[in-house]
Amino acid sequence: MSDEKEKKVIIETGDAGKGTSELAEGANTDELEERALSVFSSERNEDITALVFCLITTFFVLLFTKWMV
C-alpha cells in the first residue's frame, strides 16, 4: 500500500542538475526541475534579485555615461 502511495517518477535534469532525480509522483515536476537548475530556492527571489542588480547597473551606467559627462 505504502509503495503505491509513494510512487516515484524520474525527471531529467541534465548534468547541471546532477543527472536525474527521483521524486514523489504527485510532485510538481516542472517546478522542481526548474529549482534543481537554479541557485535560488524560489522564482520570486530569483526575479527580484535580477531586477535589483539590473537597476543598480542601470543607475551606474546612467551616472557615468550621461549625468556625469
Place this chain on the structure above:
Amino acid sequence: MSRVKDHVPVLLMGGLLIVYGLIVQTGILLPMMKYLQTHKSMDLQMTLTLIVGGIAIAGALVNSVKEPGNSIIDRFFLQPLGGIVLILVMAMAIRWYLEPLVEIMSEALQPLLGFGIYKVLNLNYVVLGILAGVLLTNTWGIPKFAEAGVKCARFVLKMGVIMLGARYSFAELAKLGVYSVWLVGFFVLGTVFLVLWLGNLFKQPKSMTGVLSAGMGVCGVSATVAVAPVVKAKSAEMAYTIGTILSFGIICMFVFPTIGHMAGMNPVQFGAWAGTGILNSAQVAAAALAFNAVDIKTLKVAEIFNITRVLFLPIIVLVLATWFGKESGHKLSFKSVVIDKFPIFILGFLLLFGMSSAGMFSPPSHYKGKYIDVSYNDRTQVTNEEWVTLSKAMAAGEFSALTPEQLAAVKNLIEQRQIAGNYAERNDKKAFDKVGRARMTELEGVLAAAKAKELTLSSDVKGAIKHAIKQVHKKSKTIVTLTDFMIWFFAFGLIGLGMQITKKAITQAGGWPIVMGVIAGITKAALSFFVVLWLVKDVVLN
C-alpha cells in the same frame, strides 16, 4: 589537501586569466586584435580578465581552507564560483576570438556563396554560446567543479532580458506608418495565436508552444530568449525554437525574391512582404537586396516592417506572460493571472522599456540606441578634404547621371557641409528633420546606384558621401553600454543553458516544434503575400 585538489582547476583558470590580462597590457596582442577587429575592447579585455582572475584565485583559496557552509556567500558565490568562472572564460573566448573568427571566415566565403554565413545563420555569440554549451555537456560533460555554477545561467539570462528593454522605444513604434503597424500587428498576433492553437492541437507542452509562438511571431532569436523564462521553457525547447526559426528563415531568404519576381511585386510590396514574413533581421535585409539591389526603397520598406515587428516584442511578452499565468493557474481571477503568476523580472524589462521610451537613455525616437540627428553641429560636418572633393566633382559634372532629387541633395551637402534640413526652417524642428532625412535617403540612393554600377563615381566621392551619412547616424552611449551588459549577460546565460541541453532532452522534445513552426511560417508568409499584394501600393513610406 583533497579540498585544495578540488579547486585546482579554478586556481588554474584564475592564473591563466591574470597572465592573459598582463599580456594584453603589454600590447603584444594588438596586431592580432586588429586583425580580429577586437582592439577597441583591449581595455575591457585587460580589466575583465584581471578582475575575474583575481576573484577566481581568492575564491578558490577561501574554498580550499573553509568548510562548505550554507550561508548566502556560500550558496551564491563560493559554491558556484567554479562554474561562473568556467562560463565567463567560455564567454570571453567566444566574444573576443570565436565570433570575430567566424565573421572573418564568413566574409572570405561570401564571394563563393553569395551571402555571409555569419549574418544569415546568425552565428553570433547567442548561437555560438548555446552550441559551445551543448558541445561541452555532450562530449566531456560538465566538470564537477562547475556543476553548481551552471545553475546561475537562468538568473543571469533574466538580467539580460531586463536590459533588452532599454533597446526599444515606444516613440519609434508611434513614428512608424499606421499602415505598417496595423499590418504587422495583425500578423504578429495572428502567428502567436496560431502557434498557441497548434500547440494545443498537437498536445505540446505549454512552455514549448509559448516560446515557439514568440519566436515565429516576432523577431526570431531575441524574442525566443526574452520569452523563454516567461513561459519557463526548457533549454532544449529554446534550442529547438532557434533552430526552427533560423532554418525556416534561410529557406525564405532564397524563395521570397523568386516568388516576388514571379508575382511581379513592386519594390514597396516586396519590402513589406519580406519584412512581415521573414523573421531574422539579417535575412530580411538579404532577401530585400536579392530582390532589388538598386532601389533603396525595397530595403527601406523591409526595414520599416522589420522594425515594426521587433517593436511588438514588449507587447507579446505581456500577452504570453498573461497567457502562461492563466494556463498554469487554477483560478482565473485577475489577481491570480496578472499579479500572482506574472513574472517579476518582466516588470524590469517593461520598466527599462518605459525609461527608454521616455527618453532617459537617448532621444526617444531611437532604435536599439541608434538615431538620426540632422541638427547643425560641427562634429556632423564632412572634412575639408571631403568638401573639396565633392565641390570639384560637381564642377567636373561627375553627378550628371543623378536624378534631380539626388542632385539637389548633393548640392545641398556641398552648400551646408553636412546633411541637414533647410536653414530657413531651423526653428521648425519637425519640418527641418523631415527635409534632412529626405536628403539623407537621396544620398543613400546615390551610393546604392553607384554600387549597382548604374553610375560611376570616384572612390573619394563615394567615401565623402558615405562619411556624411555616417555623421548623422548617432549612437547613444548609455544604450551602447547597457547593450554591452546585456550581451555579456546573454552570453553567460546561454552558455549555461546550452550546458543543460543533453541528447536525451533533445530527443524528448521530438520533431513537433519543427512541424508547428513550418505550418505557422508558411501560413504567415502566404497570407501576408496576398494581403500585401492586395493592400500595399506605394503608401508605406508616406
